[in-house]
Amino acid sequence: MTGRDPDAQARRLASESLAAGDSTGWFERLYAAAAAGEATVPWSRGEPNRFLVEWTERLDRTPRRRRDGHDQRAIVVGCGFGDDAEHIAGLGFDTTAFDVAPGAVRAARQRFPDSAVHYGTADLLNLPAEWRHAFDLVVESLTVQSLPPPLHRQAIEAVAGLAAPGGTLLVIAAAREEGEQVEGPPWPLTPAEIDAFAADGLNPVQMERLADGPRWRVEFQRP
Ligand SMILES: C[S@@+](CC[C@H](N)C(=O)[O-])C[C@H]1O[C@@H](n2cnc3c(N)ncnc32)[C@H](O)[C@@H]1O
Structure with a gap:
């Protein structure tokens, strides 16, 4: 999708998760958003x-x-x-x-x-x-x-x-x-x-x- 910055999306999810004291929860949120077509996993090649x-x-x-x-x-x-x-x-x-x-x-x-x-x-x-x-x-x-x-x-x-x-x-x-x-x-x-x-x-x-x-x-x- 145009205008989507995968790194910025991942960082936003990460910073929300880390601020809540959860070091790894953002990975699942990112994969779920990707499955719904709402995000791109930045490291997927x-x-x-x-x-x-x-x-x-x-x-x-x-x-x-x-x-x-x-x-x-x-x-x-x-x-x-x-x-x-x-x-x-x-x-x-x-x-x-x-x-x-x-x-x-x-x-x-x-x-x-x-x-x-x-x-x-x-x-x-x-x-x-x-x-x-x-x-x-x-x-x-x-x-x-x-x-x-x-x-x-x-x-x-x-x-x-x-x-x-x-x-x-x-x-x-x-x-x-x-x-x-x-x-x-x-x-x-x-x-x-x-x-x-x-x-x-x-x-x-x-x-x-x-x-x-x-x-x-x-x-x-x-x-
Ligand atoms: C940056 S990605 C790298 C994915 C893959 N290894 C590659 O080289 O493309 C980091 C991966 O590690 C997973 N991960 C992060 N923390 C983890 C943990 N504590 N235990 C298992 N997997 C974890 C994430 O869900 C994500 O899929």
Whole structure:
């Protein structure tokens, strides 16, 4: 619709929600407005994130099996409309994808009715205990930065805690300098916040700071 500014709409919903002390309620309001044709979700691209696709091109193509013969498990954090999760499932991972907004999960299931992805509603800040250290690949793209900075550390620890022994975590996020003030959302991640993904015993494997954005694309591994 002409004259609609998706970023301004999202910011308005976010500021109302945050003023009421609710850090995540605005996501559902935005997805509901989008389903009613009254808003556009600013981060929806209709295709997987190109920084994720590029990274997955580096993965080897041998079948993704665990020692017990089952497919390797992947999880996509804050999956939105599901494009990244579908991409990961297409690589052979047994893929789980979750979002705090039921409207996002509903839309992802509608968009991909024959999907092999296990879509569900869950809150990164209160994850099911059985997901701890359970996934061979964890994909976090733009979710932590969508939360207010006081919640970043808790969200970062929760993301890192999903990676299984030997598992990989990929983080894609907008970047900012320490102390750089921003009026979010989003609230891009600082170098110290990126380092904090290693707090739960993960080791950094490859740290890229891409000029485009600027943004982080960082890979961690649990020994
Ligand atoms: C900026 S969008 C990014 C969506 C997608 N990951 C991408 O890269 O396009 C952030 C997503 O995270 C979800 N989200 C925000 N806070 C969350 C939380 N605490 N737990 C789970 N999902 C959350 C939002 O509903 C939204 O779909």
